[in-house]
Amino acid sequence: MTDLAKPATRAAPSVDAPALARRYGAWIVTALVLAVLPKIFTSGSALTMMSLMGIMIVFALSYNMLLGQTGMLSFGHAVYYGLGGFLAVHAMNTFARDGLPIPVALVPLVGALSGLLFGIIFGAVSTRRGGTAFAMISLGLGELVGSSSLILRSFFGGEEGISTNRTKLFHVLGLTFGPQLQVYYLIAGWCLLSMIAMYALTCTPFGRMCNAVRDNPERAQFVGYNPQTVRFIAFCLSGLFAGIAGGLAAINFEIVNAGYVGAEQSGTVLLATFVGGVGNFIGPVLGAILVTYLQVMLSDVTEIWQLYFGLMFIGMVMFAPGGLAGLLMMHAPLWHARVLHRVLPAYLLALVPGLITLTGASLVIEMSYLLLVKASSGTAMTFLRVPFDAAGPLPWVVAAVLLVGGFWVFRRTWPVVADAWSDALGQARTRAPA
Amino acid sequence: MTATAVELTEVTKNFGRTEIIRGVSLAVAPRERHAVIGPNGAGKSTLFNLISGRLTPTAGKVRLNGEDITGLKPFEINRRGLSRSFQVTNIFPRLTVWENVRCAVLWSLGYKYSFWHDVDALPDVRRRTEEVLDEINLLDRRRMQAGVLAYADQRALEIGITIAGGAEIILLDEPTAGMSHVETDAAVALIRKVSEARTLIMIEHDMGVVFDLADRISVLVYGQIIASDTPARIKADPAVQQAYLGTAA
Numbered sequence: 001m002t003d004l005a006k007p008a009t010r011a012a013p014s015v016d017a018p019a020l021a022r023r024y025g026a027w028i029v030t031a032l033v034l035a036v037l038p039k040i041f042t043s044g045s046a047l048t049m050m051s052l053m054g055i056m057i058v059f060a061l062s063y064n065m066l067l068g069q070t071g072m073l074s075f076g077h078a079v080y081y082g083l084g085g086f087l088a089v090h091a092m093n094t095f096a097r098d099g100l101p102i103p104v105a106l107v108p109l110v111g112a113l114s115g116l117l118f119g120i121i122f123g124a125v126s127t128r129r130g131g132t133a134f135a136m137i138s139l140g141l142g143e144l145v146g147s148s149s150l151i152l153r154s155f156f157g158g159e160e161g162i163s164t165n166r167t168k169l170f171h172v173l174g175l176t177f178g179p180q181l182q183v184y185y186l187i188a189g190w191c192l193l194s195m196i197a198m199y200a201l202t203c204t205p206f207g208r209m210c211n212a213v214r215d216n217p218e219r220a221q222f223v224g225y226n227p228q229t230v231r232f233i234a235f236c237l238s239g240l241f242a243g244i245a246g247g248l249a250a251i252n253f254e255i256v257n258a259g260y261v262g263a264e265q266s267g268t269v270l271l272a273t274f275v276g277g278v279g280n281f282i283g284p285v286l287g288a289i290l291v292t293y294l295q296v297m298l299s300d301v302t303e304i305w306q307l308y309f310g311l312m313f314i315g316m317v318m319f320a321p322g323g324l325a326g327l328l329m330m331h332a333p334l335w336h337a338r339v340l341h342r343v344l345p346a347y348l349l350a351l352v353p354g355l356i357t358l359t360g361a362s363l364v365i366e367m368s369y370l371l372l373v374k375a376s377s378g379t380a381m382t383f384l385r386v387p388f389d390a391a392g393p394l395p396w397v398v399a400a401v402l403l404v405g406g407f408w409v410f411r412r413t414w415p416v417v418a419d420a421w422s423d424a425l426g427q428a429r430t431r432a433p434a
Numbered sequence: 435m436t437a438t439a440v441e442l443t444e445v446t447k448n449f450g451r452t453e454i455i456r457g458v459s460l461a462v463a464p465r466e467r468h469a470v471i472g473p474n475g476a477g478k479s480t481l482f483n484l485i486s487g488r489l490t491p492t493a494g495k496v497r498l499n500g501e502d503i504t505g506l507k508p509f510e511i512n513r514r515g516l517s518r519s520f521q522v523t524n525i526f527p528r529l530t531v532w533e534n535v536r537c538a539v540l541w542s543l544g545y546k547y548s549f550w551h552d553v554d555a556l557p558d559v560r561r562r563t564e565e566v567l568d569e570i571n572l573l574d575r576r577r578m579q580a581g582v583l584a585y586a587d588q589r590a591l592e593i594g595i596t597i598a599g600g601a602e603i604i605l606l607d608e609p610t611a612g613m614s615h616v617e618t619d620a621a622v623a624l625i626r627k628v629s630e631a632r633t634l635i636m637i638e639h640d641m642g643v644v645f646d647l648a649d650r651i652s653v654l655v656y657g658q659i660i661a662s663d664t665p666a667r668i669k670a671d672p673a674v675q676q677a678y679l680g681t682a683a
Binding site: 200201203204205206207208209211212214215216218219220221222223224225226229230233237 | 486488507508509512513517518520524525526527528529533536537538540541542545546547548549550551552553554556595596598599
């Protein structure tokens with residue numbers, strides 16, 4: 001009964017400090033984290049990466065309004081991100097040329113309106129049906145916009161795209177948005193606003209009916225709701241937030257090209273959202289952070305980073321369909337019962353041979369790539385800072401030992417992890433009253 | 435004031451060349467508890483699908499409180515005050531019990547597609563959801579995921595979702611199917627309670643339940659209603675005995 005009493009106290013006009021903290025605490029902490037991050041990671045590359053993460057968080061959350069909340073698998077979500085970006089970049093050029101008193105900070109609104117507008121246009125076509133039909137239409141629309149971006153040169157700028165200069169816009173409070181730090185705070189502010197808005201949406205009658213339509217569109221009809229309308233509204237609002245992300249990207253990169261609206265960008269947001277976890281609001285945030293980090297870091301380390309990306313995606317789909325957030329939420333009962341520490345030793349035990357296996361696999365992949373694709377430029381290479389000749393037998397023996405031996409040991413740690421898990425869960429169940 | 439809550443006039447439904455419903459006319463008065471019985475494959479569920487808008491009749495008219503609703507979409511019919519349950523449990527499996535009922539409450543209280551109300555802070559929605567959960571005895575399981583409920587509880591939730599919107603006319607498709615005796619008794623008590631001051635049409639195989647609950651009974655055989663009368667007269671009708679009760683008993 002306590003749970004029923006709680007909302008009643010919330011509705012009362014009195015100021016209830018703990019209730020306020022429960023409701024807004026997470027957002028206050030998020031705001032503080034966003035504010036101090038540049039003080040901790042001060043390097044230019046860190047600032048750039050955090051800006052990219054902020055954009056990706058908005059984009060991935062907007063995608064999850066479709067996939068996770070409403071059960072719509074879109075293969076063309078970059079259309080709304082990219083068109084938001086293009087219209088934002090054109091708007092910036094117009095504002096700068098005509099000297100309009102509109103600051104950079106408001107440019108994402110142009111992206112938002114563009115995303116909403118194209119969401120309404122394309123949503124009217126594609127949301128009449130759910131499931132496979134929707135997925136196929138989204139793919140078709142993605143291809144349509146992707147190919148027109150190379151044809152309509154005056155608007156999309158062809159291969160080189162459209163560039164702009166954000167510092168030429170109207171300055172407010174002396175903010176030029178020349179330094180990346182100012183851009184970071186602009187993105188962080190919009191990211192926070194968008195996160196709050198998108199979370200709030202999940203707590204509305206509409207947001208709940210999105211979940212109902214995801215679970216059972218037919219039954220939703222028999223409680224008075226038209227699933228087509230629910231899908232359409234979700235699609236339009238999702239386009240709006242994707243447009244914000246596109247506008248932020250236009251400000252950040254000062255250039256928008258055909259790649260923004262293309263299938264690869266659509267694939268990236270799907271991947272980030274899924275890897276993070278579609279079943280939880282925080283999932284796409286985690287996915288956006290991880291995928292952006294890996295995109296930047298891995299592409300420095302290896303030329304075939306997309307291959308590793310694909311492998312990671314397959315691994316997640318097969319073994320952790322709930323994504324990172326799903327894995328974390330799995331541990332929530334252990335955390336609450338204070339028995340999390342009981343599984344950690346087993347995890348560490350499995351981690352070591354697991355990493356060795358991965359190292360072996362990656363060595364095989366890198367050497368194969370060198371010999372099969374780039375043999376003309378020599379067979380010498382370095383892996384983990386060790387130089388060697390990939391044509392010789394020794395590296396292959398080492399790789400095989402790491403891969404096979406590592407996996408042999410790794411496989412033997414699985415029962416240990418399973419035992420530790422069931423022990424801890426059993427303890428959590430007895431300790432926590434249901 | 436109209437005389438009938440639900441009225442079917444010469445309704446037929448063909449699937450390809452197969453006639454499933456062959457000219458059904460039926461009138462159910464307001465506040466009547468009406469049972470539809472008949473052998474398997476007689477078209478009882480199809481008849482429900484035609485009334486509730488899941489299927490469109492090939493010919494004929496369906497009227498709700500005198501208004502022609504033939505060919506309307508399920509949600510349009512629901513908004514006019516008709517709600518139904520399903521023979522195969524049809525709930526929102528990943529939502530909690532509480533959310534299942536709440537989703538069924540929202541439209542009737544006028545929140546429609548609102549994306550500006552905080553759904554947890556709506557006192558009328560909360561009150562109505564509590565009432566319904568209390569009525570179907572699932573208040574203590576309200577935080578459970580609907581998909582993991584026990585079968586009888588899922589059937590109760592099915593009825594809860596059906597009545598939550600406060601519809602005047604309720605269609606229940608085999609509400610006690612697959613239940614034990616104890617569960618059936620509880621379900622009958624629940625149906626009796628929720629159908630008070632409402633029009634109820636139910637499909638049911640359990641004759642004990644039918645004769646216990648129904649004011650009138652229609653017998654559907656091969657897509658046609660062969661009799662529609664009070665339980666006592668249905669029992670005595672020789673055509674019914676031959677076509678249905680005789681073979682079933």
